[in-house]
Amino acid sequence: MKNEIKIANPGKKLTEEATEWFLRIYSDEIAAGDFSSWRDWINRSPAHAEAFDSVSEFWQQSEQVNDLPWPSESELEQDHYDGKAALPVFQHSDVHNSQRSWILASAQVAAVLVLSFGLLFVAIQDLGFPAQKSQIVYETGIAEHKAVDLNDGSQILLGAKSKILIDYTLSERNITLKSGEAFFDVAKDETRPFIVTAGLRSIEAVGTSFNINLNNQDTAVSVIEGVVSISVSPSALTAGEKVEPVPMTPLFMLNAGQELVASTSGFDDVVRPFNADAVTSWRIGRHVFVGKPLETVIANLNRYSDQKIVIAEDEIKGVLFTGTVFNDNISDWLDGLDKAFNVRIINVKDDDLILIASSLDSAEPHHQ
Template structure:
């Protein structure tokens, strides 16, 4: 028997929430909704989350700019009253308004936390659960922790995640439609403009959900996957290659036979100084070595000496030619 995924449950819950927003349900529809909720323990929570989102969105527009959610949240709460599931769903009038206000206050108290780095900067962030995130150059993450899950959105750049184990709260990294799920492990995620999302597992096990695949792909240590609109599969790589890929956390870039043009472009992520290759044939030459990520001039000089090229240094650039 097919077990619904959380995404499938959320989709159905959102549909029910939208139907309720359009007007009262008929008795038959109410019975259908009750039967759907009773079919899986996860459905009630999903439905209530979707209703809270709808209430927050609708009521925020009605409350206007003078509403103070912090003052509301600090007010003395009313005494608890037993409530049935049906009454919870079909509350009307002032009770619905109070629920909406509560949802807004909670949403504002649980603001996301943003961490970012500038060009050429690296940063290590310790999250509230003990997990550590190492941000590469020009990167930005948004952290939102809840009781049931820990979510980090990689909005741009690259980050290495050393996740604290917590089986009750999976650690989810979202990046451009790709979702990486872990409990306790070490992995990196790269999301650059106009490029597929790349996931590299250093330790442990993760599950990667891709836009083009209905089910997550499981990855173990020393594996890489490059996601796109096509179905991608993880590829095993050597531990030494994993070390090269994450050399950036110590301020280094490692190359092992990469084309010179690709290596030069990599330095563009760390510095405003550009390496310009005038001849496409030169760009296809291969380069190997370990270099300081914030020193493109020294790299260009080393590449010129190795490949018998000329390096002309000018303001904000280095030109390589024969």
């Protein structure tokens, strides 16, 4: 077999030599007679053995990385690295600081996943045989809850006016929360990751319970038990093609007691502690809000209210509300809101309510 790699070029870095040996062994480009020179090399010094071990270790660890973005065509075009010199060594901190990556455009990369012919093949297959996809959809109406028992023992409690897609395969448990809220109690199955996609985020859990609240303003992932990891959802990456500067995939690990809030517009995720009772109380028919903007409060209550509540003015949307609202008592709460805050409620039609700042009250007709 033709072998263009020359081993033990003097002055070369040890890791490069180790990598040459590694790749030769890996790709079987090593003849029986070479074993003694291989043995001599590895036994030359502990540093040699160590260098080789770090190559093996990288190879092994990277085996588990499966969602790497492929470089885009434009990136490839702009890349002038000719491989002549070894790549520079980064400081440890640089690796963590994705902003300083020399591949500035790599953010858009993920959108071009399909360029890999391997993936393209998969994509074509998917298009060709849509029937093989067995997605189950669950949807709830206003003020309706639904408990979903999955065949792996996991349970989902779907909040009102919520929609969820379930797509279980042999290797993955994929869930998509399309709208609303859901509480997940995940059965432990290390062979099949449990992945929930909600808005711009993907949430992966092993065996844990957590709540996801998806509304027009943000996606909140609250971990009650165990650990989940959060990444950018595939749909967010595709969207990133249109919206210009998308930062590199930020990834978070959330522990029990931590909550991640991702805005629907961008990537300025916030991780913070949360009150578990407040977040999960919707399951028992009440909504506890701690310092939530009125806009979010109303968005959540609208899923439980027959009358649609609309906030007419932006200045009210940001008013922070702390308190408890009962499912069967939303209209009473609205009446109280009148007194507690500087707002008025206008009953437009029989079933639509409009919230306005009370200073504008006199200018607006009470009934239409």
